[in-house]
Amino acid sequence: MNDSQTAHLEKRVAYLEETNLFKMMALELTRELGEFHSSINKLETPDIIFEKCAVRIRQIMGFRQIAFLLVDENNSDFHLSCCFPEAGKEILEKEIDLLIEDGTFSRALLEKKPVTxxxxxxxxxxxxxxLSTVSRVRGMVVGVLEKNAKYIPEACFELFTILMAHCANTLESFELYSRLRDSEKQYRLLAETAGEIILLISGSGKIRFANEAAFKLSEYSRQVLTAMNINALIEDYPFTKVKGHEGETGFYAALLLSRSGKKIPLEINIKPVFNGDLPTGNLIVGRDISERIKAEKEKKTLEEKLWQTQKMEAIGLLAGGIAHDFNNILSIIVNYTSLSLSGTPEKSLVHGHLKKVELASKRAVHLARKLYTIGRKDEHQKKVINLVSTINETIDLVSSSLGKNITVIPEMAGGALTVLAEETRIQQILMNLITNAAHAMGNTGGTITVSACKTIVLDVSTFPGQGLLPGDFIRLSIMDNGPGIDPKDLPRVFDPYFSTKNGEDNSGLGLAVVHGIVKHYKGAVEVQTQLGLGTTFHVYLPEAGDFPHGQQ
Structure with a gap:
């Protein structure tokens, strides 16, 4: 094993160790918060919640100072509740006032994710x-980082968001238990004003109590709903109920059947209710996750827009080469048209010149059509396509923009190489990887080899984190003899906006888009590189099988 392979292996091992570390931290965080959650009803103030959260926050990422702010429900103002450490609290309060004035606070409220x-x-x-739950905003955490956020791993921010969600839910649970301690009247008042639906079910399944949120969401009146059986309100309730009784923790998916016939997706938690040691029914707390599902769909739409934006970026990179081709074509048209004026007989040279004019014109039209096909917005409809023709057409289109010192060589295996995909997406993959290889070689030039063949993947452990399943694949490879990729940059090559190239044309989105498209098609991307010798990107796409060409 050479030094490059050893370095690559060490990088991979370090990456896996870091990933496992964060997984262990997440599991440990969930366990501790779960244990802490069970003792919330014994707390008199929320200070211990903030203290424990501050300790866990510092284990996730370094902070010089952490402040917890809560919302005053009377006027919706934020007030500082705790600060760790207390020294310098006044300075931090002034910074918080400025963040409120310049709109950063509002942005953090809307985005519900870490904002720097x-x-x-x-x-x-x-x-x-x-600090927010599904029902409302509980507060805000403001911390002073020990180092710049760009040096903090993304997994730390994800753990931080999980902790904030638990902290917000813990605060809400603390308030719930406080009110429950006051009296049964306060409990009912809280249940009626909660954003989640709350149902109390008897042992026979009859709904004994439902809060206002349940009436509103189900569209049933109080009289009708409290006379119903739970099976008529929640679809497949016995199955969900069994999962809860088996001792599993967490939330479960369910569908609420409304009066109008709508099936509303819920995230519910089921707890048995006891009278002493005797079980008397179940308490169901559920939240409407329609907005979450809607947000996931919006995320998918944004990904489509990213693909479209990157496609337009690729067209911009090609514009110079295409313009050069058009100039050559127009020169032919002008020259041969001029020569045609010297004679018009059918068997004269003019006739041959006009034939060449016609050929050049058809070529111009063909190029224009290709440009239109790649540039237009598509609906991402998959069909069985032959990679051989798509690769050849893309190479013809992209070669003109790479420069005379770069040669693109296709090497195809025999037979049809079919995948279930959209042709413009495959063209995006090819254009991004070919232009990326060309940029890596720079002015020195070189050779880019594009090959494709059938292969069988049995051991998916070589593709960690990509969700690849064993099976038959088409392997598309783009190999260059450029300088190779620095081992320290290799783990970040698919990160959005990461680029080692200079210039306004390099947005750092190309490889991120490639990874996103391949993942969408349940494939994988593998990178092999060695400094001074070049880089090869292997793209694995599931083979379409024996489907007719063009079948969706």
Whole structure:
């Protein structure tokens, strides 16, 4: 094993160790918060919640100072509840006031994810995260980072978001238990004003109590709903109920059957209710996750827009080469048209010149059609396509923009190489990888080899984190003899906006888009590189099988 392979293996091992570390941290975090959640009803103030959360936050990422702000429900203002450490609290309060004035606070409330901002003197970087549950905003966490956010792994931010969600839910649970301690009247008042549906079910399945949210969501009146059986309200309730009784923790998916016939997706938690040691029914707490599902669909739409934007970026890169081709074609048209004026007989040279004019014109039309096909917005409809023709057409189209010192060579295996995909997506993959290889070789030039063949993948452990399943695949390979990729940059090559190239044309989206498209098609991407010798990107796409060409 050479030094490059050893370095690559060490990088991979380090990456897997870091991934496992974050998984262990997430599991440990969930366990501790679960244990802590069971003792919330014994707390008198939320200070211990903030203290424990602050300890866990510092284990996830470094903070110089952490402040917890809560919302005053009377006027919706934020007030500082706790600060760790207390020293310098006044300075941090001033920074928070500035963040409220410049709109950073509002952005953090809307995005519901970590938001970074600089202090007034630009010497410190602050991190904000809203404390919110499905029903409402509980507060805000503002911390002063020990190092710049760009050096913090993405997994840390994900763990941080999980912790904030648990903290917000814990605060809400604390308030719930506090009110339950006061009296049964306060409990009912809280149940009626909660954003989640709350149902109390008897042992026979009859609905004994339902809160206002349940009436509103189900569209049934109080009289009708409290006379119904739970099986008529929640689809497949016995199955969901069994899962809860088996001792599993967490939330479960369910469908609420409304009066109008709508099936509303819910995330429910079921707990048995006891009278002493005797079970008397179940308490169901559920939340409407329609907005979450809608957000996931919107995310998919944004991904489509990203693909479309990157496609237009690729067209911009090709514009110079295409314009050059058109100039040559127009020159032919002009020259041969001029020569045609010297004679018009059918068997004269003019006739041959006019034939060449016709050929050049057809070529111009063909190029225009290709450009239109790639540039137009598509609906992402998959069909069985032959990679051989798609590869050849894309190479013809992209070669003109690469420069005379770069040669693209196709090497295809015999027989049909079919995949179930959309042709423009495959063209995006090819154009991104070919232009990326050309940029890597730069002015020195070189050779890019594009090959495709059938292969069988049995051991998917070589594709960690990509969700690849064993089976038959078409392997598309783009190999260059450029300088190769620095081992320290290899783990980040598919990160959006990461680029080692200079220039305004390099947005760092190309390989990220390739990875996204391949993942969408349940494939995988593998990178092999060696400094000074070049880089090869292997794209694995599931083979379409014996479907008729063009069948969807």
């Amino acid at each position: 901002a600089y202090s007034a003197d630009f010497r410190r970087q602050l991190l904000l995260h809203v």
